[in-house]
Amino acid sequence: MKETATMAILRYGELVLKGKNRHRFEKTVYEQVKRALRPFPSIGYDREFGRIVLHLNGTPYEEALEPLRRIFGLASISPAVTVELESQHIQEAAAEMMQELEPSPATFKVTVRRVNKRFPHDSQEMNRIVGGAVLRAMPGLRVDVHQPEVELKVELREQGAWLYARTDEGAGGFPYGSNGRGMLMLSGGIDSPVAGYLAMRQGLRVEAVHFHSYPYTSEKSQQKVRDLAEKLTAFGGSVRLHMVPFTEVQTRIHAAYSDNLLITLLRRAMYRITEKLAEASGAGAIVTGDSLGQVASQTLSSLDAIGRAVQLPVLRPLVFMEKKEIIRIAENIDTFELSILPYEDCCTLFLPPSPSTNPNLNVIRSIEANMPWLDEAIADAAARTESIWIERGQVKEDRFASFF
Ligand code: ATP
Ligand code: MG
Secondary structure, three states, rough: OOOOOEEEEEEEEHHHHHOOOOHHHHHHHHHHHHOOOOOOOOOEEEOOOOOOEEEOOOOOOHHHHHHHEEEEEEEEEEEEEHHHHHHHHHHHHHHHHHHHHOOOOOOEEEEEEOOOOOOOHHHHHHHHHHHHHHHHHOOOOOOOOOOOOOEEEEEOOOEEEEEOOOEEEOOOOOOOOOOOOEEEEEEOHHHHHHHHHHHHHOOOEEEEEEEOOOOOOOOOHEEEEEEEHHHHHHHOOOOEEEEEEEEHHHHHHHOOOOOOHHHHHHHHHHHHHHHHHHHHHEEEEEEOOOOOOHHHHHHHHHHHHHHHOOOOOEEEEOOOOOHHHHHHHHHHHOOHHHHOOOOOOOHHOOOOOOOOOOHHHHHHHHHHOOOOOOHHHHHHHHHOEEEEEEEEEEEEOOOEEEOO
C-alpha cells in the first residue's frame, strides 16, 4: 500500500522566529496560507509553535503544495502521515515512508519526540527501534547523525504518531506586507516585474505604478501591464495598479527640451509622480527594475540624478544582477513570456539620439527651472491617475477609479 499523506507540516522561516514581530509575522503567513488554500475547503488548520499543521482530509498533498510554494515566510513544507500510537505500526509506517522517498537517500537519522509521556518507550529507545526497522527494510541505507540526507521525524502525540521525512522547499523570505509598502514602477519590460517579485519576497506590500502615453502607446500595452500585475498577485493575493496618464507631461517636456538629458528629465518627472502616489498610499519607498550600467539611464550618475528628484528611498533590487539572472527569475515567476511581447513603452517615444550617461545635476535643475508649468503638470498627472485592484486570478474592479 502506498502511504498517502494525511497532513502537511508548514514551517516558518528562521528569521521570522526571531524578535518581537514574530507573532505578527506568523499571523500574516497563516492568513496567506488560508487564502491560498481556499480552493481546498476540506483542509483543516492547526497553528502550533513555529509551524502550521494542515489536515488534508482528502486533498492530495501535491495539489496543496503548489500554491503553498509561493507563500513568502514559509521555509519548508512536509507531507506527514498519522498512525496508531503503537510501536509496530510506527515501525512499518517509517519503513514505508523511507522507501517511498525520491530520490532514495544514502543516509538518514531518526528523531523521535515524545509529547505523550505515557508512551512506553522514551525517545532514545524509539530512535533505535524505528531506525532499526528502517535499516532492516533498506539494507543499503546508513545512519548519519550529523549530516543525514534525510531526517525522519516521529512525534508521539496524544492521538497517534505523526511521521514525516520529505521536505519541500518553501519560498522563504518575509511574509507578504510585513516590511511595509512600496510603489513598484512597473513598465512592460522584463526587469520591473522581477524587481516587484523580489520586493514582495522581502516582505514589501507592492502597489504597481505604470506610465502610459495613450494614444501614442496602445491599449494593448496597458493590458500587458495589467497581465504582469496579475502574475504578481500569485505571490501576494492582490496588487493595486495605478495607471498614470503621462502623455501631457511627456509631450510638454519634449517640446521644451529634446536633447541628451531628455530621458533623465522624463524619469525625474515619473519619480515625482510616483512619490505623490506613494504619499497618498502611505508607501515608504519606490521600487524600480534598474540594473547598474544596463542602459544610459542606469549609470551611477544617471541613477543619482534621477533619484535626487524625490525624497523617498528608491529601492533597486536588481541593481547588481546580470541580465541572465534576471531572465531566469522572470521565467520562474512566469512573467518572461508576457514581458517580451513587443508593445511600445512610453519611454521609447521621442528618444534623443544619444542619451547622456553622465547627466549634470546643476544643468538638469536649471532646465527644470525653465519649465515653470512642470510642478502643476506633475500634480495634474497624479490627480488623473486611475487605479484598479487586481485579485489573484481576476480584476476585482474592472472600471478604473480615480486615485485621488
Ligand atoms: P524594464 O525591463 O523593467 O522595463 P529596462 O531595463 O527596460 O527595465 P528602463 O526602460 O530604462 O529599463 O526602465 C528602468 C526602470 O524604470 C524600469 O525597470 C521601471 O521600474 C521604470 N520604468 C520605465 N518605464 C516605465 C513605465 N512606463 N512605467 C513605470 N515604470 C517604468
Ligand atoms: Mg523598459
